[in-house]
Amino acid sequence: MAIDNITLTSxxxxxxxxLQQIQGKxxxxxxxxxxxxxxxxxxxxPTAFFSAQSELQRATDLSNRQNGMSEAVQTxxxxxAGISSITTLxxxxxxxxxxxxxxxxxxxxxxxxSQFLQLQTQITQMASDSGYQGTNLLTSGTLTIQFxxxxxxxxxxxxxxGASNTGLGVTxxxxxxxxxxxxxDSAFMDNxxxxxxxxxxxxxxxxxxxxxxxxxxxxxxxxxxTGANNLTLADMNEVSANMLQLQTQQSLATTALSLSxxxxxxxxxxx
Numbered sequence: 594m595a596i597d598n599i600t601l602t603s604x605x606x607x608x609x610x611x612l613q614q615i616q617g618k619x620x621x622x623x624x625x626x627x628x629x630x631x632x633x634x635x636x637x638x639p640t641a642f643f644s645a646q647s648e649l650q651r652a653t654d655l656s657n658r659q660n661g662m663s664e665a666v667q668t669x670x671x672x673x674a675g676i677s678s679i680t681t682l683x684x685x686x687x688x689x690x691x692x693x694x695x696x697x698x699x700x701x702x703x704x705x706x707s708q709f710l711q712l713q714t715q716i717t718q719m720a721s722d723s724g725y726q727g728t729n730l731l732t733s734g735t736l737t738i739q740f741x742x743x744x745x746x747x748x749x750x751x752x753x754x755g756a757s758n759t760g761l762g763v764t765x766x767x768x769x770x771x772x773x774x775x776x777x778d779s780a781f782m783d784n785x786x787x788x789x790x791x792x793x794x795x796x797x798x799x800x801x802x803x804x805x806x807x808x809x810x811x812x813x814x815x816x817x818x819t820g821a822n823n824l825t826l827a828d829m830n831e832v833s834a835n836m837l838q839l840q841t842q843q844s845l846a847t848t849a850l851s852l853s854x855x856x857x858x859x860x861x862x863x864x
Contacts, residue, residue: 666804668725690775
Protein backbone atom coordinates (compact mmCIF):
# COMPACT_ATOMS: atom_id res chain seq x y z
CA MET A 594 0.00 0.00 0.00
CA ALA A 595 1.45 3.36 -1.01
CA ILE A 596 2.01 5.79 1.81
CA ASP A 597 0.19 8.54 -0.15
CA ASN A 598 -3.02 6.54 0.02
CA ILE A 599 -3.08 6.47 3.84
CA THR A 600 -5.97 8.60 5.13
CA LEU A 601 -8.15 9.01 8.22
CA THR A 602 -10.81 6.45 8.72
CA SER A 603 -14.41 7.58 8.58
CA UNK A 604 -14.75 7.17 12.35
CA UNK A 605 -11.60 9.16 13.11
CA UNK A 606 -12.61 11.92 10.68
CA UNK A 607 -16.09 12.24 12.19
CA UNK A 608 -14.71 12.32 15.72
CA UNK A 609 -12.15 14.96 14.75
CA UNK A 610 -14.84 17.16 13.20
CA UNK A 611 -16.93 16.73 16.35
CA LEU A 612 -14.00 17.78 18.53
CA GLN A 613 -13.43 20.90 16.43
CA GLN A 614 -17.09 21.86 16.68
CA ILE A 615 -17.13 21.30 20.43
CA GLN A 616 -13.97 23.38 20.85
CA GLY A 617 -15.58 26.24 18.92
CA LYS A 618 -18.60 26.15 21.23
CA UNK A 619 -16.31 26.05 24.26
CA UNK A 620 -14.49 29.14 23.02
CA UNK A 621 -17.80 30.95 22.56
CA UNK A 622 -18.99 29.90 26.02
CA UNK A 623 -15.72 30.96 27.63
CA UNK A 624 -16.09 34.37 26.01
CA UNK A 625 -19.62 34.63 27.41
CA UNK A 626 -18.34 33.73 30.86
CA UNK A 627 -15.53 36.30 30.73
CA UNK A 628 -17.70 39.16 29.42
CA UNK A 629 -20.98 38.22 31.03
CA UNK A 630 -22.69 38.74 27.69
CA UNK A 631 -24.40 36.30 25.41
CA UNK A 632 -24.21 38.83 22.57
CA UNK A 633 -20.75 40.34 22.16
CA UNK A 634 -20.88 41.27 18.50
CA UNK A 635 -23.25 41.52 15.57
CA UNK A 636 -22.21 37.99 14.59
CA UNK A 637 -23.81 36.59 17.74
CA UNK A 638 -27.22 38.20 17.19
CA PRO A 639 -27.43 41.19 14.83
CA THR A 640 -30.88 42.33 15.93
CA ALA A 641 -30.13 42.21 19.65
CA PHE A 642 -26.65 43.70 19.24
CA PHE A 643 -27.69 46.77 17.25
CA SER A 644 -30.80 47.34 19.37
CA ALA A 645 -28.68 47.28 22.52
CA GLN A 646 -26.11 49.62 20.95
CA SER A 647 -28.87 52.07 20.07
CA GLU A 648 -30.20 52.10 23.63
CA LEU A 649 -26.72 52.49 25.12
CA GLN A 650 -25.93 55.37 22.76
CA ARG A 651 -29.13 57.08 23.78
CA ALA A 652 -28.21 56.58 27.44
CA THR A 653 -24.78 58.11 26.78
CA ASP A 654 -26.33 61.14 25.06
CA LEU A 655 -28.70 61.68 27.98
CA SER A 656 -25.81 61.33 30.41
CA ASN A 657 -24.07 64.17 28.60
CA ARG A 658 -27.25 66.22 28.96
CA GLN A 659 -27.15 65.54 32.68
CA ASN A 660 -23.76 67.23 32.85
CA GLY A 661 -25.32 70.32 31.32
CA MET A 662 -28.15 70.20 33.83
CA SER A 663 -25.69 70.00 36.71
CA GLU A 664 -23.85 73.06 35.37
CA ALA A 665 -27.16 74.89 35.02
CA VAL A 666 -28.00 74.16 38.65
CA GLN A 667 -24.69 75.70 39.72
CA THR A 668 -25.32 78.77 37.54
CA UNK A 669 -28.74 79.34 39.10
CA UNK A 670 -27.41 78.75 42.60
CA UNK A 671 -24.66 81.31 41.98
CA UNK A 672 -27.28 83.84 40.86
CA UNK A 673 -29.45 83.05 43.86
CA ALA A 674 -26.51 83.56 46.21
CA GLY A 675 -25.91 86.90 44.54
CA ILE A 676 -29.56 87.92 44.97
CA SER A 677 -29.44 87.03 48.65
CA SER A 678 -26.30 89.07 49.23
CA ILE A 679 -27.54 92.05 47.19
CA THR A 680 -30.79 92.00 49.15
CA THR A 681 -28.77 92.22 52.36
CA LEU A 682 -26.80 95.17 50.98
CA UNK A 683 -29.99 97.00 49.99
CA UNK A 684 -31.49 96.38 53.41
CA UNK A 685 -28.35 97.90 54.91
CA UNK A 686 -28.76 100.88 52.56
CA UNK A 687 -32.35 101.25 53.70
CA UNK A 688 -31.10 101.44 57.26
CA UNK A 689 -28.77 104.24 56.28
CA UNK A 690 -31.60 106.10 54.52
CA UNK A 691 -33.81 105.71 57.57
CA UNK A 692 -31.07 107.07 59.79
CA UNK A 693 -30.51 110.01 57.45
CA UNK A 694 -34.21 110.79 57.38
CA UNK A 695 -34.48 110.76 61.15
CA UNK A 696 -31.83 113.46 61.76
CA UNK A 697 -31.38 117.08 60.89
CA UNK A 698 -27.62 116.90 61.26
CA UNK A 699 -26.30 117.54 57.74
CA UNK A 700 -22.89 116.12 58.61
CA UNK A 701 -24.45 112.83 59.68
CA UNK A 702 -26.68 112.86 56.61
CA UNK A 703 -23.66 113.38 54.38
CA UNK A 704 -21.86 110.51 56.14
CA UNK A 705 -24.83 108.18 55.65
CA UNK A 706 -25.04 109.18 52.01
CA SER A 707 -21.34 108.49 51.48
CA GLN A 708 -21.80 105.01 52.94
CA PHE A 709 -24.84 104.54 50.68
CA LEU A 710 -22.73 105.32 47.62
CA GLN A 711 -20.24 102.67 48.73
CA LEU A 712 -23.06 100.15 49.01
CA GLN A 713 -24.22 101.08 45.51
CA THR A 714 -20.77 100.14 44.23
CA GLN A 715 -20.82 96.88 46.18
CA ILE A 716 -24.24 95.99 44.74
CA THR A 717 -22.94 96.34 41.20
CA GLN A 718 -19.77 94.40 42.00
CA MET A 719 -21.78 91.66 43.71
CA ALA A 720 -23.96 91.29 40.63
CA SER A 721 -20.87 91.13 38.42
CA ASP A 722 -19.34 88.39 40.60
CA SER A 723 -22.41 86.13 40.60
CA GLY A 724 -21.68 84.25 37.37
CA TYR A 725 -20.68 80.64 36.85
CA GLN A 726 -18.72 79.21 33.92
CA GLY A 727 -19.13 82.38 31.90
CA THR A 728 -22.88 82.81 32.43
CA ASN A 729 -24.17 85.48 34.77
CA LEU A 730 -27.91 85.74 35.27
CA LEU A 731 -27.50 88.94 37.30
CA THR A 732 -25.99 90.81 34.37
CA SER A 733 -28.85 89.95 32.00
CA GLY A 734 -27.24 86.69 30.88
CA THR A 735 -29.28 83.87 29.33
CA LEU A 736 -29.03 80.20 30.21
CA THR A 737 -30.40 77.46 27.92
CA ILE A 738 -30.58 73.90 29.26
CA GLN A 739 -31.01 71.00 26.85
CA PHE A 740 -32.98 68.06 28.22
CA UNK A 741 -33.64 65.93 25.14
CA UNK A 742 -31.28 63.64 23.27
CA UNK A 743 -31.35 65.92 20.23
CA UNK A 744 -30.64 69.63 20.51
CA UNK A 745 -33.82 71.68 20.56
CA UNK A 746 -36.22 68.79 21.14
CA UNK A 747 -36.66 69.61 24.82
CA UNK A 748 -35.09 72.58 26.58
CA UNK A 749 -35.53 75.40 29.08
CA UNK A 750 -34.32 78.97 28.75
CA UNK A 751 -33.66 81.02 31.87
CA UNK A 752 -33.51 84.75 31.28
CA UNK A 753 -31.41 86.82 33.63
CA UNK A 754 -31.85 90.47 34.64
CA GLY A 755 -29.75 93.46 35.56
CA ALA A 756 -28.99 93.40 39.28
CA SER A 757 -26.55 96.31 39.36
CA ASN A 758 -27.57 99.35 41.38
CA THR A 759 -28.80 101.11 38.24
CA GLY A 760 -30.49 97.95 36.94
CA LEU A 761 -32.42 97.68 40.20
CA GLY A 762 -33.05 101.40 40.43
CA VAL A 763 -31.02 101.80 43.62
CA THR A 764 -30.09 105.35 42.74
CA UNK A 765 -30.54 108.71 44.45
CA UNK A 766 -32.58 111.79 43.70
CA UNK A 767 -29.94 113.90 45.41
CA UNK A 768 -27.70 114.05 48.44
CA UNK A 769 -29.47 113.13 51.65
CA UNK A 770 -28.97 116.60 53.01
CA UNK A 771 -31.83 117.55 50.69
CA UNK A 772 -35.23 117.30 52.33
CA UNK A 773 -37.08 114.12 51.40
CA UNK A 774 -34.20 112.68 49.34
CA UNK A 775 -33.48 109.83 51.74
CA UNK A 776 -37.16 108.84 51.90
CA UNK A 777 -37.41 108.84 48.10
CA ASP A 778 -34.30 106.70 47.75
CA SER A 779 -35.67 104.30 50.38
CA ALA A 780 -38.80 103.87 48.23
CA PHE A 781 -36.57 102.98 45.26
CA MET A 782 -34.90 100.36 47.45
CA ASP A 783 -38.29 98.89 48.37
CA ASN A 784 -38.98 98.42 44.67
CA UNK A 785 -35.54 96.84 44.18
CA UNK A 786 -36.15 94.31 46.95
CA UNK A 787 -39.53 93.46 45.43
CA UNK A 788 -37.80 92.88 42.08
CA UNK A 789 -35.14 90.68 43.69
CA UNK A 790 -37.74 88.57 45.46
CA UNK A 791 -39.69 88.12 42.24
CA UNK A 792 -36.56 87.09 40.34
CA UNK A 793 -35.52 84.72 43.13
CA UNK A 794 -38.94 83.07 42.92
CA UNK A 795 -38.57 82.69 39.15
CA UNK A 796 -35.11 81.16 39.56
CA UNK A 797 -36.43 78.74 42.20
CA UNK A 798 -39.18 77.64 39.80
CA UNK A 799 -36.66 77.05 37.01
CA UNK A 800 -34.37 75.21 39.40
CA UNK A 801 -37.24 72.91 40.38
CA UNK A 802 -37.82 72.10 36.70
CA UNK A 803 -34.13 71.30 36.16
CA UNK A 804 -33.80 69.08 39.22
CA UNK A 805 -37.00 67.24 38.26
CA UNK A 806 -35.60 66.64 34.79
CA UNK A 807 -32.35 65.44 36.34
CA UNK A 808 -34.19 62.78 38.33
CA UNK A 809 -36.26 61.80 35.30
CA UNK A 810 -33.14 61.52 33.13
CA UNK A 811 -31.36 59.39 35.73
CA UNK A 812 -34.29 56.96 35.80
CA UNK A 813 -34.52 56.91 32.02
CA UNK A 814 -30.80 56.18 31.65
CA UNK A 815 -31.17 53.28 34.08
CA UNK A 816 -34.13 51.96 32.08
CA UNK A 817 -32.21 52.17 28.80
CA UNK A 818 -29.16 50.43 30.25
CA THR A 819 -31.30 47.69 31.76
CA GLY A 820 -33.07 47.19 28.43
CA ALA A 821 -29.75 46.93 26.61
CA ASN A 822 -28.48 44.44 29.17
CA ASN A 823 -31.60 42.33 28.81
CA LEU A 824 -30.81 42.03 25.11
CA THR A 825 -27.16 41.07 25.51
CA LEU A 826 -26.38 39.73 28.98
CA ALA A 827 -25.95 36.01 29.46
CA ASP A 828 -27.65 33.80 32.02
CA MET A 829 -24.54 32.72 33.91
CA ASN A 830 -26.28 29.65 35.34
CA GLU A 831 -27.14 28.54 31.83
CA VAL A 832 -23.67 29.38 30.53
CA SER A 833 -22.03 27.39 33.33
CA ALA A 834 -24.26 24.41 32.63
CA ASN A 835 -23.43 24.63 28.93
CA MET A 836 -19.72 24.70 29.71
CA LEU A 837 -20.01 21.58 31.86
CA GLN A 838 -21.97 19.83 29.13
CA LEU A 839 -19.44 20.84 26.45
CA GLN A 840 -16.51 19.68 28.56
CA THR A 841 -18.25 16.34 29.00
CA GLN A 842 -18.86 16.10 25.24
CA GLN A 843 -15.24 17.01 24.59
CA SER A 844 -14.06 14.28 26.91
CA LEU A 845 -16.34 11.71 25.26
CA ALA A 846 -15.28 12.83 21.75
CA THR A 847 -11.60 12.55 22.73
CA THR A 848 -12.23 9.05 24.04
CA ALA A 849 -14.08 8.14 20.83
CA LEU A 850 -11.23 9.46 18.72
CA SER A 851 -8.77 7.41 20.73
CA LEU A 852 -10.86 4.26 20.21
CA SER A 853 -11.10 4.97 16.47
CA UNK A 854 -7.33 5.31 16.35
CA UNK A 855 -6.87 2.02 18.16
CA UNK A 856 -9.22 0.32 15.69
CA UNK A 857 -7.21 1.69 12.78
CA UNK A 858 -3.99 0.46 14.35
CA UNK A 859 -5.50 -3.02 14.70
CA UNK A 860 -6.25 -3.05 10.97
CA UNK A 861 -2.70 -2.02 10.15
CA UNK A 862 -1.34 -5.00 12.09
CA UNK A 863 -2.91 -7.25 9.48
CA UNK A 864 -0.37 -6.04 6.90
